[in-house]
Amino acid sequence: MIRVLVAYASERGGTAEIAEWVGAALREAGVEADVRPAGDVETLDGYDAAVVGGALYVGRWHREARHFVRHHADELAHRPVWLFSSGPLDRSAEERTVDPVSGVAKFARRLDARGHATFGGRLAPDAKGFMAAKVARTASGDFRDRDRVAEWAAGIARELRSVSA
Ligand SMILES: Cc1cc2nc3c(=O)[nH]c(=O)nc-3n(C[C@H](O)[C@H](O)[C@H](O)COP(=O)(O)O)c2cc1C
Structure with a gap:
């Protein structure tokens, strides 16, 4: 059975x-998936492929996603990798393809990633923290679309099965 780290x-x-949601959709498509915080992962041993996702803050991927990719660059380079970012606090990610921010695009090139998706984000109207509260005054809500996430993950499962066949 193919085993994927998310x-x-x-x-x-x-x-x-x-x-x-990515993990659940992969499992539904017959792929084993472990979903873990990037900071908790010590090794990619035992995984055939990886999906790495990070929240976007001020035009950059969350620092733990950046650290993860740098720290595990060699292991990732030897496996099929997909990246995702989340995101935009409006409908833009559902209405069109939102390109990765430049730092994530660089990672995608370096890892020869099979794909990248930007999904809408979520911010509570009463978000804590100075910056978050400020952003929430004009842009709060939940712009994530589980069906779109599941479709993207199902595509990953299809690709992985065709590679392993
Ligand atoms: C201070 C702040 C800065 C943000 N900057 C960006 C940004 O540059 N680009 C973007 O698409 N979303 C941005 N967002 C929206 C977040 O990416 C969104 O809320 C996301 O769902 C957060 O993910 P998390 O709940 O996993 O932390 C920002 C949100 C906050 C509070």
């Missing part, structure tokens, strides 16, 4: 939940 970096839980 590693995520999330500040307020929205990206963590997207990672869980």
